[in-house]
Amino acid sequence: MIEKNLGSIKTHLQKNGFKLTPQREAIIQILLEKEKEHLSAEEFFMCLKRTHPDIGLATVYRTLEILTQLNVTKKVVFEDGLARYDLRREDSSHFHHHLLCMECGKIEEIYEDLLIDIEKDIESRYRFRVKDHRLTFHGVCLECQKLKGEANE
Amino acid sequence: MIEKNLGSIKTHLQKNGFKLTPQREAIIQILLEKEKEHLSAEEFFMCLKRTHPDIGLATVYRTLEILTQLNVTKKVVFEDGLARYDLRREDSSHFHHHLLCMECGKIEEIYEDLLIDIEKDIESRYRFRVKDHRLTFHGVCLECQKLKGEANE
DNA sequence: TTTTGTGCAAAGTTTTTGCAATTTT
DNA sequence: AAAATTGCAAAAACTTTGCACAAAA
Numbered sequence: 001m002i003e004k005n006l007g008s009i010k011t012h013l014q015k016n017g018f019k020l021t022p023q024r025e026a027i028i029q030i031l032l033e034k035e036k037e038h039l040s041a042e043e044f045f046m047c048l049k050r051t052h053p054d055i056g057l058a059t060v061y062r063t064l065e066i067l068t069q070l071n072v073t074k075k076v077v078f079e080d081g082l083a084r085y086d087l088r089r090e091d092s093s094h095f096h097h098h099l100l101c102m103e104c105g106k107i108e109e110i111y112e113d114l115l116i117d118i119e120k121d122i123e124s125r126y127r128f129r130v131k132d133h134r135l136t137f138h139g140v141c142l143e144c145q146k147l148k149g150e151a152n153e
Numbered sequence: 154m155i156e157k158n159l160g161s162i163k164t165h166l167q168k169n170g171f172k173l174t175p176q177r178e179a180i181i182q183i184l185l186e187k188e189k190e191h192l193s194a195e196e197f198f199m200c201l202k203r204t205h206p207d208i209g210l211a212t213v214y215r216t217l218e219i220l221t222q223l224n225v226t227k228k229v230v231f232e233d234g235l236a237r238y239d240l241r242r243e244d245s246s247h248f249h250h251h252l253l254c255m256e257c258g259k260i261e262e263i264y265e266d267l268l269i270d271i272e273k274d275i276e277s278r279y280r281f282r283v284k285d286h287r288l289t290f291h292g293v294c295l296e297c298q299k300l301k302g303e304a305n306e
Numbered sequence: 307t308t309t310t311g312t313g314c315a316a317a318g319t320t321t322t323t324g325c326a327a328t329t330t331t
Numbered sequence: 332a333a334a335a336t337t338g339c340a341a342a343a344a345c346t347t348t349g350c351a352c353a354a355a356a
Contacts, residue, residue: 019310019355041346056313061346077230079287081320082345099281108279114271122290126263128252129298132291137275139283172330172335194321209338214321234345235320 004032004087009072016070026052027063031073031087038076038084038098038107076134078107097135103144157185157240162225169223179205180216184226184240191229191237191251191260229287231260250288256297 009028010020018024030039030047039047044060064085067073073085078100089096089111099108119130140148162181163173171177183192183200192200194213201208217238220226226238231253242249242264252261272283293301 014356017310021311021355023312042344054313058314058347059312062311075232077232077234079228079230079236081230081234081236083232083234099275099279101281102284108281110275110279114274118267119290121267122252122263126252126261127295127298128254128261128290128292130290130292131255134287134289134291136287137272137281137283138285138287139281142280145280145282170335174330174336176337207338211322211339212337215336 004035004089006032009067012070012072013066018066023052023055023059024063024066026055027060028067028072031067031085035087036109038086040082040084044085074132078136097137099137099139099141101141101144102138103140103148106141106143108141157188157242159185162220165223165225166219171219176205176208176212177216177219179208180213181220181225184220184238188240189262191239193235193237197238227285231289250290252290252292252294254294254297255291256293256301259294259296261294 006025006028010025013024014020026048027044030044034047037043041057041060041064044064045055045057048055048060064073064075068075068085071088074088074096076084076086076098078084078098086096086109097110097112097114099110101107115133115135119133122128123130159178159181163178166177167173179201180197183197187200190196194210194217197213197217198208198210201213217226217228221228221238224241227241227249229237229239229251231237231251239249239262250263250265250267252263254260268286268288272286275281276283
């Protein structure tokens, strides 16, 4: 339902009774531009400084909260405790996982649904209605493996 | 390697050059007692108040950090941003996932490795050396489904 | 014109740190 | 005795909130 373009997100906001402000638009713009990054509120704020020097950090937080509520973004918190906001690819599905390098801190994204069968299994065996998930693999990325001169096990 | 009993964790601490203090012992005790809960540092602190009224919150944080470093505990952060510390079942494996109810906030644990094949796949296709993972399903637990009078879809 | 949103500053939370005193080994 | 650990209070880091003013519908 939600496409990853400015227009549809704007429409979606309005349909839900939210007003369209330049600040919100700018934040959505960043979201689309930096789709593969995993920006924190502070980082959004920094990105916006150039084009919107007057925007307040509180507005960034408030907007990201609305977008998360509207299922446009997904709030993800890793073990550092920082909240990050990722654009959701589609509305109903949730194919989106992370590979977090323990050496350099880099975060890669994976866009595959690895969990379809597992979710079905959880639903039937635990009688838990699954709506979403968070899956992150912690490990060492290829670059850091090379740097450490690791032999392939 | 690490068993879930006080003695072995104490030995493990000592082997790694950490001293054995009553505070640390008390924290490990709570960890073992409340194994199925997902206590934050503050909650550990509260639990300890009765038996160790003089313990400082900073000590709780410091000890939990050491235990995490030694792979005795696993730090888990959900979307509320609060750090929680779970006892690891075993040292090398990592069979431990969560079901987080979006209605009542309850956290259930699952002790099955659902991800063995997926991890192998990630290792070979992304060349990412997987060391650990975090998997949480967000959804509605059975009790809340009943409360809401949901029909089974 | 009514309602919602904004920026700012202040307050709230959670976690970390510096340091003198204390405890472990 | 030497080294590590503790509690406390202060600081840091991140996020939320109150409010008067501004902007959108």
